Amino acid sequence: MSSAPKHASDYDDVHTDAAPQAPEEHHRHLNVVKPKATPVPLWRRWLVVGLMAASVATIAASFSQPWWQFTLYAPQYPHGLHMVMGLTGVTGDVGEIDELNHYIGMTKLETVASTELHYAAWGVALVAILVFAMTLFMGRKTGKWIVAPALAFPIGFMLDCYFHLYEAGHSMDPHAAIRLPGFTPQMFGNGQIGQFMTFANPLAGFWIAVVGALLVVVATVVRQRAVCAECTQRGACGAVCVNAFVVRKEHPPTGA
Amino acid sequence: MNQWTKRSLVMGTLLVGGVLGLSYCSNKAEQQIQQQEQGNLNASADLKTLMAARNLTEGDVEAALKTYTPTGKKDEYMIFASGGQSGQVLAIGVPSMRLLKVIGVFTPEPWQGYGYGDDTNAILAGGNQGTHKLTWADVHHPNLSETKGDYDGQYLFVNDKANARIAVVDLADFATKQIVANPLVASDHGGAFVTPNTDYVIETSQYPAPLGRDYAPLSDYKAKYRGLAMFWKFDRTKGRIDPAASFGVELPPYSQDLADAGKLVSDGWVFIGSWNTEMATGGTLQGKPAIESGASQNDMDYLHIIDWKKAEQVVAAGKTTTMKGVKVITLQTAADENVLTLVGEPKSPHGADVTPDGTAIVVGGKLDTHGTVYEFSKIKDQIAAKKFESKDEFGVPVLSFKDTIRGQVELGLGPLHTVFDDKGNAYTSIFLESKVAKWSLKDMKLIEKLSVHYNVGHILAAEGDTVSPDGKYVVAMNKMSIDRFTGVGPLYPQNFQLIDITGDKMKLLADMPIGIGEPHYSQMIKTDKLKPLKMYTPGFNPATGVKDPNAVEGGKERIERHGDVVDVYMTAVRSHFTPDQVEVNEGDTVNFHITSLEQAEDQTHGFTVDMYNVNISLEPGKHENVTIKADMPGVYPMYCTEFCSALHLEMQGFFLVKPKGAK
Numbered sequence: 074m075s076s077a078p079k080h081a082s083d084y085d086d087v088h089t090d091a092a093p094q095a096p097e098e099h100h101r102h103l104n105v106v107k108p109k110a111t112p113v114p115l116w117r118r119w120l121v122v123g124l125m126a127a128s129v130a131t132i133a134a135s136f137s138q139p140w141w142q143f144t145l146y147a148p149q150y151p152h153g154l155h156m157v158m159g160l161t162g163v164t165g166d167v168g169e170i171d172e173l174n175h176y177i178g179m180t181k182l183e184t185v186a187s188t189e190l191h192y193a194a195w196g197v198a199l200v201a202i203l204v205f206a207m208t209l210f211m212g213r214k215t216g217k218w219i220v221a222p223a224l225a226f227p228i229g230f231m232l233d234c235y236f237h238l239y240e241a242g243h244s245m246d247p248h249a250a251i252r253l254p255g256f257t258p259q260m261f262g263n264g265q266i267g268q269f270m271t272f273a274n275p276l277a278g279f280w281i282a283v284v285g286a287l288l289v290v291v292a293t294v295v296r297q298r299a300v301c302a303e304c305t306q307r308g309a310c311g312a313v314c315v316n317a318f319v320v321r322k323e324h325p326p327t328g329a
Numbered sequence: 330m331n332q333w334t335k336r337s338l339v340m341g342t343l344l345v346g347g348v349l350g351l352s353y354c355s356n357k358a359e360q361q362i363q364q365q366e367q368g369n370l371n372a373s374a375d376l377k378t379l380m381a382a383r384n385l386t387e388g389d390v391e392a393a394l395k396t397y398t399p400t401g402k403k404d405e406y407m408i409f410a411s412g413g414q415s416g417q418v419l420a421i422g423v424p425s426m427r428l429l430k431v432i433g434v435f436t437p438e439p440w441q442g443y444g445y446g447d448d449t450n451a452i453l454a455g456g457n458q459g460t461h462k463l464t465w466a467d468v469h470h471p472n473l474s475e476t477k478g479d480y481d482g483q484y485l486f487v488n489d490k491a492n493a494r495i496a497v498v499d500l501a502d503f504a505t506k507q508i509v510a511n512p513l514v515a516s517d518h519g520g521a522f523v524t525p526n527t528d529y530v531i532e533t534s535q536y537p538a539p540l541g542r543d544y545a546p547l548s549d550y551k552a553k554y555r556g557l558a559m560f561w562k563f564d565r566t567k568g569r570i571d572p573a574a575s576f577g578v579e580l581p582p583y584s585q586d587l588a589d590a591g592k593l594v595s596d597g598w599v600f601i602g603s604w605n606t607e608m609a610t611g612g613t614l615q616g617k618p619a620i621e622s623g624a625s626q627n628d629m630d631y632l633h634i635i636d637w638k639k640a641e642q643v644v645a646a647g648k649t650t651t652m653k654g655v656k657v658i659t660l661q662t663a664a665d666e667n668v669l670t671l672v673g674e675p676k677s678p679h680g681a682d683v684t685p686d687g688t689a690i691v692v693g694g695k696l697d698t699h700g701t702v703y704e705f706s707k708i709k710d711q712i713a714a715k716k717f718e719s720k721d722e723f724g725v726p727v728l729s730f731k732d733t734i735r736g737q738v739e740l741g742l743g744p745l746h747t748v749f750d751d752k753g754n755a756y757t758s759i760f761l762e763s764k765v766a767k768w769s770l771k772d773m774k775l776i777e778k779l780s781v782h783y784n785v786g787h788i789l790a791a792e793g794d795t796v797s798p799d800g801k802y803v804v805a806m807n808k809m810s811i812d813r814f815t816g817v818g819p820l821y822p823q824n825f826q827l828i829d830i831t832g833d834k835m836k837l838l839a840d841m842p843i844g845i846g847e848p849h850y851s852q853m854i855k856t857d858k859l860k861p862l863k864m865y866t867p868g869f870n871p872a873t874g875v876k877d878p879n880a881v882e883g884g885k886e887r888i889e890r891h892g893d894v895v896d897v898y899m900t901a902v903r904s905h906f907t908p909d910q911v912e913v914n915e916g917d918t919v920n921f922h923i924t925s926l927e928q929a930e931d932q933t934h935g936f937t938v939d940m941y942n943v944n945i946s947l948e949p950g951k952h953e954n955v956t957i958k959a960d961m962p963g964v965y966p967m968y969c970t971e972f973c974s975a976l977h978l979e980m981q982g983f984f985l986v987k988p989k990g991a992k
Contacts, residue, residue: 169928172902
């Protein structure tokens with residue numbers, strides 16, 4: 074294509090300066106919008122619903138996976154001490170890390186983020202339901218907000234994680250044997266606390282949530298560009314719209 | 330593309346890219362540790378200069394390269410060696426010849442808290458029969474448990490010659506679990522050998538005496554003094570010897586010596602050497618010859634052959650006499666039922682070692698220059714045909730020596746014990762010559778002798794008395810070291826010498842001084858057969874083998890008083906005991922029940938109450954019970970005796986004993 078179309082109406086008659094191509098070739102490209110006279114093909118709607126279903130499944134799958142790993146190295150721990158955080162709790166060498174933490178008066182790991190952990194399953198369900206419901210019901214102008222809950226999921230985890238790391242490092246028992254100035258354990262890469270070198274990195278659960286969010290982004294683009302933008306009802310589209318995905322309601326084109 | 334889509338895509342990409350980038354940033358901590366392990370020394374030093382400076386030959390360097398074990402590298406084999414008079418067993422790595430552990434067995438061992446807590450005291454007490462508390466042992470022959478004639482790495486059995494005891498060591502935690510005392514005899518030597526599937530642990534008495542340790546004058550020697558072969562039944566599921574299912578075989582009053590169980594074709598048989606068939610009893614003050622000469626008059630002594638499968642049938646048939654609770658097949662029954670048969674063996678023999686294929690038994694003669702090889706098939710055929718040359722004066726059938734042997738090999742002066750490799754060779758210790766003789770079982774020919782330093786007693790080879798020896802190492806266990814080590818006073822260390830037997834020529838690799846006792850036998854097992862624990866499950870009592878009923882959980886520590894008995898339920902975890910204050914009244918009995926809450930590898934605490942002779946070891950998860958009588962009023966620190974942490978010294982508490990009448 075020589076240049077991007079300015080208006081969908083440009084495509085009422087497709088002509089290019091380049092060598093003419095077979096009409097069906099054009100229809101394979103999403104950015105080649107078919108003439109307004111033809112309703113949006115059903116398979117595009119199914120594609121959007123399918124992509125969203127996949128992303129919801131992905132987001133749900135991240136729930137039981139490990140999300141973030143902290144490894145502590147010291148000479149007497151040549152294999153490292155591992156702490157793995159997820160939406161179901163903290164696992165790994167929890168007892169030993171708590172044992173070490175008591176010297177500096179840090180709270181026990183099992184008490185950290187107990188509220189979030191308690192509601193984590195509901196949170197994941199909420200994100201999944203929101204994504205799917207928004208896909209079905211949002212109008213053309215508000216459709217872009219479908220990406221919000223999906224993106225908020227991994228980002229929210231990181232922010233919450235950081236908050237608790239900060240909290241843990243700044244609310245230590247003043248009667249502890251060793252008193253350290255407040256600190257925030259490193260959340261990415263290498264850090265140092267006392268004789269411990271720390272290393273932190275995201276694990277499968279986080280990446281699965283990121284993949285889920287990307288799928289939502291892709292599905293939303295397809296939804297906006299290839300479904301809603303061409304919808305014959307788009308003129309009447311509000312914040313909520315059931316015409317595209319819930320009820321297939323196509324009116325004859327009203328003309329340009 | 331719409332503005333919003335562009336924006337969201339860009340933001341999404343940035344977010345994911347950023348996180349990806351951060352997660353791929355390399356783990357510096359791991360790199361640093363790897364660098365430390367690799368070491369920073371460049372191999373710049375000239376080897377020749379080093380050799381000259383330390384006056385080392387190329388042979389020395391070769392030996393060093395074959396044995397040097399850098400930090401972090403592990404040994405291929407482990408020796409379980411008798412600790413001699415120390416009463417303990419030594420665990421030694423091969424080829425590094427580093428001492429890995431002294432396992433407390435018959436003697437209290439303070440570091441392990443063995444013999445300082447109620448439950449290990451009970452194990453030690455299991456071996457006490459007389460009125461004197463035994464605090465030492467003459468540890469002779471450690472034997473590993475076997476499955477189908479091969480070491481299985483599960484248990485170790487060891488005998489105490491001086492007090493006729495057998496101990497069971499569990500190789501899951503390298504700790505002694507049981508000591509059984511033989512109620513019929515006072516000494517043993519032919520132990521603790523196992524049958525090929527560890528059905529029985531064999532213990533044969535050394536010095537004849539009236540069975541049951543009764544009195545009889547020496548003039549009644551032939552009539553009343555006897556030997557005994559004890560077959561201790563091992564219950565593998567419980568990991569303990571079952572005395573009720575065990576039995577003994579009464580033997581003539583010859584001094585029975587080392588023993589070995591048959592394997593493969595000879596499975597079901599046991600072979601026991603003996604000396605003093607003269608039945609000399611000394612009497613030097615009366616002008617009679619000393620036992621050493623009285624017992625060395627005959628040219629031949631007797632190899633005892635016991636058909637233990639038949640003995641089992643005889644026991645099952647009830648043809649036994651019960652003595653002090655032990656079912657005993659009497660000498661008469663043993664002879665009549667062909668449970669016991671004798672065959673001549675050259676003067677003052679030592680060692681009776683079954684070859685890996687089970688077809689032959691090798692006997693050394695302390696006062697004979699030969700290794701004598703008995704053909705098992707000939708023994709079996711003659712006994713089956715009841716083709717006996719004679720009977721001894723107790724009516725025991727005797728086989729013809731020349732019709733029983735495969736042959737004899739001239740080995741040198743004082744051949745003692747024999748072990749085997751995987752190529753059909755035997756290695757015999759030659760005591761008087763201080764040599765190890767390598768010879769071929771097939772050709773019955775001496776191949777080579779290697780000097781060792783000095784007076785080699787037992788000898789061991791890598792899995793050298795199993796059905797499948799590894800043929801890698803032999804260790805000469807020398808009784809003297811004379812000029813080998815820096816002086817440490819008139820009591821010299823013993824000397825273990827590691828020998829490489831992989832080549833055509835034997836090669837001496839390394840010396841290891843043993844400074845704790847005079848070791849006798851040892852066995853060497855490939856370390857991959859051992860599956861040692863790293864820690865106990867919380868509250869486990871290793872001495873009883875179950876979670877202790879008094880195990881204490883974190884948060885449930887307490888002190889309970891029941892009359893004048895005080896139970897202290899205590900936990901230990903870095904760096905505190907809970908409770909850390911225990912106050913009792915003079916005369917109270919105080920039971921400490923202590924559980925280690927640790928679950929980190931190698932994080933051990935100790936526990937002592939000063940002046941009360943308490944020291945226990947609390948490995949991660951372990952539970953111990955300690956009872957003391959609070960009979961000394963005063964204030965006694967309790968503290969952790971293992972440097973556990975930076976605040977180890979602070980891991981202390983107070984044991985206060987209020988004097989009678991105090992308010």
